[in-house]
Structures are given as C-alpha cells and as structure tokens.
Amino acid sequence: MNTLRDPLLMPLTAEHNHQQCVSRALNTAEQLCLNRGVQLTAIRLQVLSLIWADHKAVKAYELLDRIKPLQSAAKPATIYRALDFLIEQGLIHRIESLNAFVGCRCSGQPHELLLLICKQCEEVEERAALEVMHTIANELTAAHFIVHSKAIEIQGICGKCALQSLSESST
Amino acid sequence: MNTLRDPLLMPLTAEHNHQQCVSRALNTAEQLCLNRGVQLTAIRLQVLSLIWADHKAVKAYELLDRIKPLQSAAKPATIYRALDFLIEQGLIHRIESLNAFVGCRCSGQPHELLLLICKQCEEVEERAALEVMHTIANELTAAHFIVHSKAIEIQGICGKCALQSLSESST
DNA sequence: TTGCTAAGATTACATTATAACAATCGCTAC
DNA sequence: GTAGCGATTGTTATAATGTAATCTTAGCAA
Numbered sequence: 001m002n003t004l005r006d007p008l009l010m011p012l013t014a015e016h017n018h019q020q021c022v023s024r025a026l027n028t029a030e031q032l033c034l035n036r037g038v039q040l041t042a043i044r045l046q047v048l049s050l051i052w053a054d055h056k057a058v059k060a061y062e063l064l065d066r067i068k069p070l071q072s073a074a075k076p077a078t079i080y081r082a083l084d085f086l087i088e089q090g091l092i093h094r095i096e097s098l099n100a101f102v103g104c105r106c107s108g109q110p111h112e113l114l115l116l117i118c119k120q121c122e123e124v125e126e127r128a129a130l131e132v133m134h135t136i137a138n139e140l141t142a143a144h145f146i147v148h149s150k151a152i153e154i155q156g157i158c159g160k161c162a163l164q165s166l167s168e169s170s171t
Numbered sequence: 172m173n174t175l176r177d178p179l180l181m182p183l184t185a186e187h188n189h190q191q192c193v194s195r196a197l198n199t200a201e202q203l204c205l206n207r208g209v210q211l212t213a214i215r216l217q218v219l220s221l222i223w224a225d226h227k228a229v230k231a232y233e234l235l236d237r238i239k240p241l242q243s244a245a246k247p248a249t250i251y252r253a254l255d256f257l258i259e260q261g262l263i264h265r266i267e268s269l270n271a272f273v274g275c276r277c278s279g280q281p282h283e284l285l286l287l288i289c290k291q292c293e294e295v296e297e298r299a300a301l302e303v304m305h306t307i308a309n310e311l312t313a314a315h316f317i318v319h320s321k322a323i324e325i326q327g328i329c330g331k332c333a334l335q336s337l338s339e340s341s342t
Numbered sequence: 343t344t345g346c347t348a349a350g351a352t353t354a355c356a357t358t359a360t361a362a363c364a365a366t367c368g369c370t371a372c
Numbered sequence: 373g374t375a376g377c378g379a380t381t382g383t384t385a386t387a388a389t390g391t392a393a394t395c396t397t398a399g400c401a402a
Contacts, residue, residue: 041380060358073382080359081381096267097322099358114307114315115389129316132306136325139300141223144330145287151268151324154307159315211347244351251390252350270358270389272395 022052025103029091032108038089046070047082048103051092056122057100095124096155112150118158120165125158193223199278200262209260216255217241219274222263227293228271266295268324283321290330291336296329 018032029048033040040048050066051058064079071078083101086092091107094100097117102115102124112133116125132152140147204211211219221237222229235250242249243302254272257263262278265271266286273286273295277339283304289297303323311318 039379041199043381052276058245075383076359077361077383078381096324113290114310116314118316119319125314127310129310131308132303132310134301135300135306139179139285139298140287140325141304143287143296143298143326144333145289145296146328147325148290148327148335151326152307153267153320153322154311154316154318154320155322157317158282158313162315162317210348214350230388231390246352247390248352248392249350 018054021105022049025052025091025105025107028107029089032089032091036089038085043067043071043074043078044082044085048086048091051086051101052103055081055102055124057095057098057102057124059100063081063101075169089114093124093126095153096151113152114160115153117153117155118161118162119155120157123158189225193220196223196262196274196276196278200260203260203262203278207260209256212251214238214242214245215237215253215256218250219257219262220256222272224272226273227297228266228269228273228288228295230269230271234272264295264297266324267322268326284323286324287329288324288326289332290326291332294329 009129012029019034026045026049029045030040039048047063048068050063053066060083061077063083064074064076067079083092083094087094087101089107090111091104092101093104093115095102097116098117105126106128111128114127114129116127118124136150136152197216197220200216201211204248217238218234220317221234231247231250231254234254235245235247236255238245238250254263255286258265258272260278261282263272264275264286266288267286276297277284277299282299285298285300285303287298289295307321307323
C-alpha cells in the first residue's frame with residue numbers, strides 16, 4: 001500500500017491540490033452510489049460539491065445560500081434532505097459540536113474517526129486513529145456498552161495555524 | 172483510595188441511592204463555589220437540582236418548563252445563563268450530539284471523559300478512561316494539534332438495558 | 343451618598359431543524 | 373400505454389434551540 005496516496009495519511013497542507021482532492025471525492029461518490037444502487041441526484045451532487053468547496057465545516061443555511069443561485073427554489077428541507085442522504089452514504093460527516101458538516105476524505109471505507117477542528121482556520125481534519133478506537137472499544141466492553149455511533153471531536157489549533165502564529169510572533 | 176466510593180467507578184445501577192447521589196452533588200457544588208468565590212445563586216442551584224432529577228440528558232427548554240413553577244418569570248436566557256455558569260464551573264456537561272445537559276458526577280476534579288449515552292433509557296454515564304485519553308493525546312501530538320476541548324460521545328445501549336432486553340426476549 | 347459590579351429581567355431576534363402534504367418523475371406489471 | 377408504485381423534490385408552516393442588546397436590581401465599597 002502506498003501510504004503517500006492514502007488520503008487519511010495525507011496532511012492537509014496549504015499545498016495540497018484541492019482541485020484534485022475535490023474531483024477524487026466526487027468520483028468516489030458517484031462510483032459508490034452506482035455500486036449501491038442509490039441516486040446521486042443533481043441536488044445531492046450540488047450540495048456535496050458545495051461542501052467540498054474547502055475543508056472547512058459548513059453550516060446548513062450557508063449551503064442553502066450557496067445553492068440558491070443554482071436551485072432558486074431551494075428551501076431548508078432541500079438541504080437537510082440532501083445532507084441526510086450524504087451522511088447515510090458516508091460521504092460527509094456531521095460535526096455535532098458545531099452543528100455543521102464537512103466532506104469525508106475516506107468515503108466508502110467503513111471508518112470511525114477523530115475530527116480535529118481548528119478554531120482559527122476552521123478546517124477539519126480526519127484521523128483514523130486506530131489505537132484510539134481500540135482503547136475506546138476496550139473501555140466500552142468494560143462498561144458493557146453496545147455502540148451504535150461515536151462522535152469524537154477535538155477543538156483547538158491545528159499544526160499549520162500554530163506554526164503560523166509562532167512565526168508571526170517571532171518577527 | 173477506596174474505589175467503591177469513587178463516583179467514577181460506581182456503576183449507574185438501578186439500586187443506586189439517588190437521593191444520596193443528588194445531595195452529594197449539590198453539596199460538592201456548594202463547597203466548590205464557596206472555595207472559588209463564585210455564587211451558586213438560587214436560580215443556578217435550582218437549575219442544577221433539576222438537572223440532577225435523574226441521570227438522563229435534559230434539554231434547555233425542558234429545564235425552562237420545569238423551572239417555571241418556581242421562577243414564573245424564567246425565559247430562555249435565564250436557563251442558558253445558569254447552564255453557562257454550571258458548565259464553566261464543571262458542575263454539568265453539555266452533550267453536543269443531543270443539545271442537552273447532564274450532571275457531572277466528578278465535579279471539581281479536572282477531568283476529561285467519555286460520555287456513554289443510552290438511546291433506550293437515555294441515561295448518560297461518564298467514564299474517565301485514562302487509556303483512551305492517553306492514546307488521543309498521542310494522536311494529537313502526532314498531528315501537531317493543540318487541544319482546547321474534547322467531546323467524546325458514544326451513543327448506544329447501556330449494559331443495564333442490554334441485559335433487560337436479553338432477559339425479556341428469553342421469556 | 344455615590345458608584346461599581348455581578349446577577350438577573352425583558353424583549354426581540356437569529357439560527358437550526360422538522361412536519362405534513364402536494365407534485366413530479368421514472369419504472370414496471372398489466 | 374397506462375395505472376400504480378416508490379423515490380425524490382416542492383411548498384408551507386412551524387418547532388426547537390440559542391443569543392444579542394438593553395435595562396434593572398442588589399450588594400458592597402469608597
């Protein structure tokens with residue numbers, strides 16, 4: 001396995017080719033929906049594309065504003081239905097602590113993950129963190145708890161922003 | 172250290188003496204606020220007591236309804252201010268994935284924890300889970316991420332409910 | 343007394359999310 | 373081909389959650 005090409009292991013650097021990043025995500029989405037026999041309709045694709053505009057968490061009503069030029073009839077329900085579908089298919093994540101959404105960089109693979117949410121640049125990074133998941137599984141077994149879903153969200157400052165403010169304060 | 176008396180290690184069983192559980196929490200809260208020189212005012216204490224009515228997650232507007240008989244003038248802001256205070260003092264937790272709140276069973280001790288949220292009985296259990304926190308810390312170091320806050324919320328079925336439905340289905 | 347501060351009251355509003363029902367569209371069994 | 377079906381979308385209304393801004397009050401200290 002070429003780890004350099006694994007999106008989960010690729011750092012979210014300024015230099016990353018976002019164009020490529022997006023088209024990969026959309027291609028994967030189309031392929032997945034095809035395989036599963038579910039419809040990635042125009043609206044759903046538009047919402048997914050808008051979410052992938054960047055790696056920041058985006059709010060539902062922000063999406064509504066952004067989609068209006070394309071779908072002038074769009075209403076809250078339009079967005080929430082598309083979001084529900086995309087979450088069901090594992091194409092995006094809901095960020096509970098922000099009431100916001102972000103594109104999933106490892107769609108298709110069953111995955112549980114940490115979300116690292118930067119308060120400064122607002123970007124969200126996913127980490128598979130197998131060790132973390134392992135210890136959580138142990139803890140849950142000890143507690144006799146049957147998992148349905150996990151939300152593991154860390155807020156703070158990402159490496160990129162930390163470096164930046166470091167270099168700024170030293171000038 | 173007598174682990175049987177550590178609230179974090181005490182299972183949330185049906186038999187637990189809730190009266191004692193609540194008075195312990197309220198006493199701790201009063202003591203803590205006294206030590207810190209902050210005021211546990213009537214409203215704040217009422218909200219805390221209402222949250223401690225049981226171990227279930229409770230919504231802000233539910234609290235508003237519950238407090239109305241005591242404070243007929245109560246408005247959303249009344250509740251949210253009290254909640255903000257209680258969270259700041261570490262006396263309750265906000266559950267991001269439910270937009271709800273629950274009493275903290277280990278107030279005063281600085282603590283990061285897992286919240287295990289049962290979808291059936293709606294009770295919330297806290298687990299200190301030091302190993303989990305340790306692996307998360309490692310993961311964050313690897314990601315060069317500076318933590319401000321964590322939300323680790325697991326939804327599923329608690330041991331008590333799992334046992335119950337097991338014994339029910341076997342009759 | 344006066345002025346300061348923390349807390350609370352009040353009003354209005356902003357944000358997030360869903361319910362309920364109608365309309366449409368593509369498919370397929372007849 | 374068309375009647376019926378399921379999935380999707382449109383439309384309207386409203387519920388649920390949360391905050392901003394401004395004012396008042398109580399306690400306390402100068």
